[in-house]
């Protein structure tokens with residue numbers, strides 16, 4: 001079963017480009033112009049040094065740092081469970097929270113290589129990044 | 136050894152309710168305020184400092200201005216530090232600081248919550264209010280508090296070989312204690328097998344790895360040395376405290392440890408004590424993994440050795456190596472949105488020798504209270520509080 005967005009994120013001046021890039025098929029993160037730190041979620045100033053930052057495109061690949069299959073929750077439609085929440089450690093460095101969109105949670109483990117896909121929303125300039133295991 | 140800068144918890148009261156269908160949250164605060172002041176032998180008019188925080192966290196709702204009005208308090212000092220479930224042990228130290236600064240000499244700290252009776256069924260739609268900016272990058276995926284703690288458990292198992300059976304030992308100890316607590320919501324003892332056989336909520340956490348959802352509340356009264364000398368009640372000294380906010384740090388977070396790695400050593404240094412001095416510990420037990428990581432981070436065992444440490448009844452009073460949560464904790468007694476106040480109150484009971492007979496730690500002189508407020512896998516406030524009995 002494919003993971004489908006249930007609601008829109010709050011699109012802010014700090015995050016608009018992140019969501020728009022996703023809608024264009026690219027996962028972007030922020031990089032600090034002063035200290036070089038790369039981080040997620042996006043912020044205008046660097047959380048390491050409060051320096052100015054720029055957007056960089058990632059390869060959209062990484063590996064699973066941690067995950068959990070939700071079997072019972074009021075947070076998601078029962079007929080779409082289990083769904084797999086994960087921290088993906090991007091090849092560019094930062095860990096980001098997402099879902100691993102798989103029918104079979106047995107395909108998921110710590111260290112599993114994954115790549116990004118994007119799920120459309122009802123808004124043209126907003127898509128949600130999810131990850132799938134690399135074949 | 137007390138000095139004129141010594142500060143004490145003089146009154147403590149835990150609400151006996153576990154389901155408060157016909158009470159408001161504010162009423163619970165008032166009832167526990169009366170209980171704690173009665174316990175201390177003080178009156179509402181004696182209070183000149185007030186601290187509270189509560190749910191909802193993210194709106195202008197349960198804050199000292201609103202609640203001081205409701206309770207009719209006249210105060211020179213107020214603090215609304217909101218560390219989620221760990222707010223209240225922090226409030227004890229903040230009250231102590233204000234008393235030492237001469238701003239007040241009787242501080243009331245109140246807490247009440249009613250998640251069991253509150254109607255916040257999310258009804259499985261996947262659409263929930265986005266409350267904080269990070270929710271757009273987390274909550275929209277459908278995660279909840281259980282799945283976030285479950286990820287920490289999963290990673291801890293991966294790095295250190297921790298097992299589901301070892302996590303279950305934390306619940307076994309909580310339930311062992313709860314059978315002696317007449318107010319506990321889950322008073323039946325459970326075995327490791329019972330925990331493993333309970334339904335998986337978010338892999339690897341089972342239903343019995345998760346804390347209860349109850350209504351309830353509690354309050355404590357913190358006083359100066361001068362006030363203590365006028366009271367008949369046995370008091371508990373505030374010995375030291377540490378705080379630390381742990382977060383994702385831009386995406387470099389290690390979820391196998393908590394902010395207790397920082398708050399613990401700070402509290403021990405503040406008090407001039409070490410983990411060896413601790414006779415009893417109240418450790419926030421939102422989930423079994425929370426206790427396991429915290430025990431390691433506070434230095435009761437090596438990092439990664441928590442699983443082994445909790446085996447063979449180490450957490451069980453009265454004879455375990457480190458008796459923890461002798462009221463049954465959040466896992467088995469109560470968790471009204473937040474547990475920090477209730478765990479503080481059990482530490483006071485232990486130091487007064489007033490815990491339930493079967494779980495009273497003989498001669499308990501030093502107690503540790505540790506709160507983990509927030510989410511172990513994203514951001515939380517760790518608070519460590521050290522308390523001492525009068526006989527020390």
Ligand SMILES: [Zn+2]
Pocket residue numbers: 032033034035036037046047048049050051
């Ligand atoms: Zn920087």
